[in-house]
Amino acid sequence: MNVMDIFETMEYGPAPEAANPGLDWIKAHQPFGLFINNRWRKPASGQYIESINPGSGKTLTRVAAANSADVDAAVAAARKAFARWGRTPGHVRARYLYALARGVQKHSRLLAVLESLDNGKPIRETRDIDIPLVARHFYYHAGWAQLMESELAGYAPVGVVGQIIPWNFPLLMLAWKIAPALAMGNTVVLKPARYTSLTALKFAEIVQEAALPPGVVNIVTGEASAVGEALVNHPDINKIAFTGSTEVGRSIRRATAGSGKKLSLELGGKSPFVVFDDADLDSVVEGVVDAIWFNQGQVCCAGSRLLVQENVAERLFSKLRARMERLRVGEPLDKAIDIGAIVSPGQLKEIQRLVEQGVKEGATLWQPSWACPTEGYFFPPTLFTNVSPATTIAQVEIFGPVLVAMTFRTPAEAVELANNTRYGLAASVWSENINLALDIAPKIKAGSVWINCTNLFDASSGFGGYRESGFGREGGKEGLYEYVKPAWEIDTTQEAASSNGHVPDASAEDTTSLEEIEAGEEQSTDGWLPPIDRTPKMFIGGKQARPDSGYSRAIYGPDRRLIGQVGEGNRKDIRNAVEAAHKAGGWAFGTTHNRAQILYYIAENLAVREREFARRIVEQTGRSGKDALTEVQATISRLFSYAAWTDKYEGLVHRPPMRGAVLAMPEPIGVIGMACPDDYPLLGFISLVAPAIAMGNTVVIVPSQRSPLSATDCYQVFETSDVPAGVVNIVTGERDLLSKVLAEHDDVDAMWYFGSLEGSKLIELASAGNMKRTWVSYGHSRNWLSREQGEGQEFLREATQVKNIWIPYGE
Ligand code: NAD
Ligand code: MN
Numbered sequence: 081m082n083v084m085d086i087f088e089t090m091e092y093g094p095a096p097e098a099a100n101p102g103l104d105w106i107k108a109h110q111p112f113g114l115f116i117n118n119r120w121r122k123p124a125s126g127q128y129i130e131s132i133n134p135g136s137g138k139t140l141t142r143v144a145a146a147n148s149a150d151v152d153a154a155v156a157a158a159r160k161a162f163a164r165w166g167r168t169p170g171h172v173r174a175r176y177l178y179a180l181a182r183g184v185q186k187h188s189r190l191l192a193v194l195e196s197l198d199n200g201k202p203i204r205e206t207r208d209i210d211i212p213l214v215a216r217h218f219y220y221h222a223g224w225a226q227l228m229e230s231e232l233a234g235y236a237p238v239g240v241v242g243q244i245i246p247w248n249f250p251l252l253m254l255a256w257k258i259a260p261a262l263a264m265g266n267t268v269v270l271k272p273a274r275y276t277s278l279t280a281l282k283f284a285e286i287v288q289e290a291a292l293p294p295g296v297v298n299i300v301t302g303e304a305s306a307v308g309e310a311l312v313n314h315p316d317i318n319k320i321a322f323t324g325s326t327e328v329g330r331s332i333r334r335a336t337a338g339s340g341k342k343l344s345l346e347l348g349g350k351s352p353f354v355v356f357d358d359a360d361l362d363s364v365v366e367g368v369v370d371a372i373w374f375n376q377g378q379v380c381c382a383g384s385r386l387l388v389q390e391n392v393a394e395r396l397f398s399k400l401r402a403r404m405e406r407l408r409v410g411e412p413l414d415k416a417i418d419i420g421a422i423v424s425p426g427q428l429k430e431i432q433r434l435v436e437q438g439v440k441e442g443a444t445l446w447q448p449s450w451a452c453p454t455e456g457y458f459f460p461p462t463l464f465t466n467v468s469p470a471t472t473i474a475q476v477e478i479f480g481p482v483l484v485a486m487t488f489r490t491p492a493e494a495v496e497l498a499n500n501t502r503y504g505l506a507a508s509v510w511s512e513n514i515n516l517a518l519d520i521a522p523k524i525k526a527g528s529v530w531i532n533c534t535n536l537f538d539a540s541s542g543f544g545g546y547r548e549s550g551f552g553r554e555g556g557k558e559g560l561y562e563y564v565k566p567a568w569e570i571d572t573t574q575e576a577a578s579s580n581g582h583v584p585d586a587s588a589e590d591t592t593s594l595e596e597i598e599a600g601e602e603q604s605t606d607g608w609l610p611p612i613d614r615t616p617k618m619f620i621g622g623k624q625a626r627p628d629s630g631y632s633r634a635i636y637g638p639d640r641r642l643i644g645q646v647g648e649g650n651r652k653d654i655r656n657a658v659e660a661a662h663k664a665g666g667w668a669f670g671t672t673h674n675r676a677q678i679l680y681y682i683a684e685n686l687a688v689r690e691r692e693f694a695r696r697i698v699e700q701t702g703r704s705g706k707d708a709l710t711e712v713q714a715t716i717s718r719l720f721s722y723a724a725w726t727d728k729y730e731g732l733v734h735r736p737p738m739r740g741a742v743l744a745m746p747e748p749i750g751v752i753g754m755a756c757p758d759d760y761p762l763l764g765f766i767s768l769v770a771p772a773i774a775m776g777n778t779v780v781i782v783p784s785q786r787s788p789l790s791a792t793d794c795y796q797v798f799e800t801s802d803v804p805a806g807v808v809n810i811v812t813g814e815r816d817l818l819s820k821v822l823a824e825h826d827d828v829d830a831m832w833y834f835g836s837l838e839g840s841k842l843i844e845l846a847s848a849g850n851m852k853r854t855w856v857s858y859g860h861s862r863n864w865l866s867r868e869q870g871e872g873q874e875f876l877r878e879a880t881q882v883k884n885i886w887i888p889y890g891e
Contacts (some may be wrong), residue, residue: 092408095415097203102193106278112143114150114301115284117157118294124149129303131277134200134421135412135456143277146302151269151310154298158240158267159316161295166237166265168293171717174226174724176292177263178680181218183286184211184255191279195251196412198278200421200457201375203413213537214255216673217555220539221259223676223724224560226717228264230872231557235564237265238342239318242311244332246324247273247423248378248479254280256554257321258297259539264563269298269317271308273324275424277301304328309335317341321562323380326477326503326548344552344562346380346544348477349505351526352498353383353534356491356517357392359510363532364396365403368483371508371534373407373419373461377481378427380549381506383534384478386485387497393487397465404461405448411456419481422457431459431480438464438473443484469500477503491516491891495523504546508534518741518889527553540672540727557728616792618647618812621660622805624795628652633813635789638702646788649813654780654821657809658828661751661778664806668748668776672727679723679774681801683716686794690716693762693793700761700787714865715763721871722770729775729876740888746880748776749853750829753822755815755843757834757857760864761787765794767864768832769808771875777830778807780822785815819843826850832878833857853878 086093111128113120128142146154165173184191191214192206201210224231241261245253250272261268272280280299287297300307308328312320312335319342322332326347336343353371355364371383388396412420422428439445443464452458464484467474473484488494498507506528511517521529527544530536537543542556553559615632617624627647637643647653667675686693690712697708734742752772757764761784772779783791791810798808811818816839823831823846830853833843837859847854855878864870 092416094411096411097193097196097413097415099193099197099413101190102197105190105194105282106141109281110141112141112277112281112301114144114146114154115281115287115297115299116150116154116295117298118288118292121153123147123302129274129301131198131275132424133197133456134423135197137425137456140197140278143281143301146300146307148306148310150300150302151307151314154269154300155240155242155314155316157295157298158269161293162237162240162267165262165267165293165296166239168265170225170228171720173263173265174222174720176290177218177222177225177259178720179290180259180286180292181215181222183290184215184218184283187282187286188212188215191251191282193413194278194282195276196420199247199250199276200412200423202417202420203415204417205375205420210249210252213539214251217252217255217259217539219673219676219680220727221263222720223726223728224260224557225263226720226724227728230867232264232560232564234567235264235561236567236569238563238565239266240316241266241268241319241321241563242314242317243268243270243321244308244311244324245270245272247276248375248380250276251279251283253323254283256323256543260554260559261321261563262296264560266319266563267296267298269300269311271300271302271311274303312336319343319563321552322346326550329550342562342565344544344554345550346552346554347503347505347548347550348479349380349382349503349545349549350385350475350477350501351381351383351503351506351508352385352387352501352524353508354494354498354510354520354524355386355388355392355396356494356509356511356513357389358512358516359392359532360512361392361396361399364510365399367508367510367532367534368400369403369407369418372483373481374535376419376422376459378423378479379535381528381535381543382479383506383508384483385474385501386483387494388485388487389494390487390489393485397463397485400463401446404446404463405450407448407461409452409458409460411453419461422459422480425457427479428457428459431478431482434473434476434478434480435462435482438467438471438482438484441468441471441473443467443471443473469497475501491520495520498524502548505544505549506530508532513891514887515889516891518887519739519891540730616644616646616789616795616812618649618653618657619792619795619798619808619810620653620657621663621809622799625653625656627813628656635700635787637699643699644789646792646812649782649811649818651821653811653813654818654825657780657811658751658753658822658825660806660809661780662806662827664778664804665750667773667778667804667807670776675774675776676723676726678802679719679726679770682797682803683719683723685797685801686712686719687716689797693790696790696793697762697787700789710865711760711763714870715766718763718766718871719770721867722774725771725876726774729880731882734884738888739890740886743885743887745883745885746775746876747883749879749881750777751827752777752779752879753819753825753828753831754779754781755819755822755833755835755839756782756784756791757861757864758784758786759861762790762794763864763870764834765791767870767875768834771871771879773803773807775876775879777879778809780809780811780828782811782813782815782818782822785813788812815839816842820846823847823852823854824849828852830854830878835859
């Protein structure tokens, strides 16, 4: 094809992603073993099953076919690990989950390529949807591990969980299973689907890299009849989490009945995609593409039934056919491809069979004029019109790129048609009339309802079915309850098992003394060189700023030794800082996920410099090295807590006596002025900054007057942690004087003051000008080290204000 042809036709050329990194990884690892106790072992049977590349139909590699002896070994490993893991402090588990999230991100491209090779889904989807959602799931649940002790008080892990997943989102389903299980303190034995084990095996490597304790995650590949049934029937498993077909789900319900095993089932669907005549039809067309041609239609919540209002049906169908004509089916690793390959020849045959059945049943079939590639397993996007609601193709889950369309006349009829199924996984509703859309949404029996959108997933929002689509939720806080039980329900087997295990002590690993630290560092300093003078400046608008006054303030240690100098801040510095904080107001509108990431980065970068920060605390306070390290470590944990809270402080939906809903959403207050307590120079500082910025506020903060150097040292940490300029501004100097300026400032929206009683009064008086909210300590101190007093809901409430958004609905 020459340039002129391309210009004329505007055809896309191929844009292949290299398969080599994936193939090389496979070569280096085959034959694949089973992952038990963080080690690879051969299957007891010595048998292997083939894994194919659906894009070519050729064999990719072979993976181990486990039998019940292997399952026994994996369950025993998980049981042993549970004794410890189930009692590991939440913060420690959070760190492991965080490490898994980072591991997924580090290997994201390899994971994307492997997933496309093994499953046949387009690289565009694995790269931009599956893998990012996997990382997000681990980050989000790291947060719940951190918060479990306070937010799920009274609940305990369930124990050893058997997890069985399907092939349509191999790694994503793994994440949906493993992340919440581990966060809540369970250990797992996971069985990937027969056709798609490779990314799970790559994930096992990530588990090793993250140095998870052996036995916490075990991955056992093989056939459903051998591995799946052995897990379901195993006497030492406390819960089964299953995603797959309704048929198998039903058999698992029967098999586990009366066994006391907890069970969650995420099953099939035949989800309605409801289009009203006032919908934006061009958006609808793109919505349909994402609803039924995403992942070749092999999506449990695919919008597979298009229900359209009669008067716009023909117009929509012709737009749809035009769009279908331009969809591209082909090589999954081609970045310009919309639809990849069907996972297996068996699945392809099943789709073909059901489509033939549809034709026999009298529906009208339409497919694009072009042909699919003949190597590999491909099926064209397909539209059935004139479908009658009782026919097979209108009722049965096809699990392929096949859309069946029906029409309705009134909203009531739309609801009736939408609910005319035994399933209830999801639905989309399309209308430009919000009253209508919100009226319909609660009437559809489905676990997720998307308004003017479709197939949206996030770790924060639970997913799962009504009716024969199963029970239990994955994601959100509701999803956690699938992996816990009331703490008083102590299972005797577990008690016996865990009483001989060690209970790890969180602080046990943190005992390095400062003497040891100093000893290590003395060798590297050349004794005769004078130290380089490090004068901390103020930090305003992301820049280090000299004080307007031109004066410095000397900071002395407890032994009266001069340990540093900080800028003497004044009114002008505060004004500049407030202005910078205002300019950074966009911080409130970033995603909660990004804000959480930044808080985690701060923790990460602080951890790297743990000892340096501990030394600084000793210098300023004369406390012991061990004590100072404890403060730094508590600070890191605090940052984890607020990273966790960032996307979990969510608000409510109220139900006043009317037809409608009220969304009560916590919003940031704006610019918060802050004065730090004197005890705990680092922890006191971060305990104020972290909740405020987590909730989207920007801050102007006056560090401890006596020991400001821990705070000023933090600006280097902020700079390396992607904290946007102006989000945190630090002005050093006389605390009460600077606080008063902040309290009087009309552009400061709230003032937090942790100091004397007189100072508190001063702040409350000065704040009356613009009626800003104040939070003062009246001279009382609190134990900043304790999680009860030093973090949590009280801080989050002070950092937010609730907006109630009233949404009446109904026509
Ligand atoms: P499947 O039910 O055949 O298999 C799912 C998993 O269960 C596989 O790992 C399989 O090996 C295992 N399995 C099969 N028989 C078993 C048995 N008797 N005991 C124990 N384990 C057994 O389904 P599939 O064909 O792999 O996946 C497609 C189905 O999954 C579709 O129906 C789809 O709707 C559903 N699905 C649901 C969700 C959801 O979240 N609700 C998500 C994805 C897929
Ligand atoms: Mn495969």
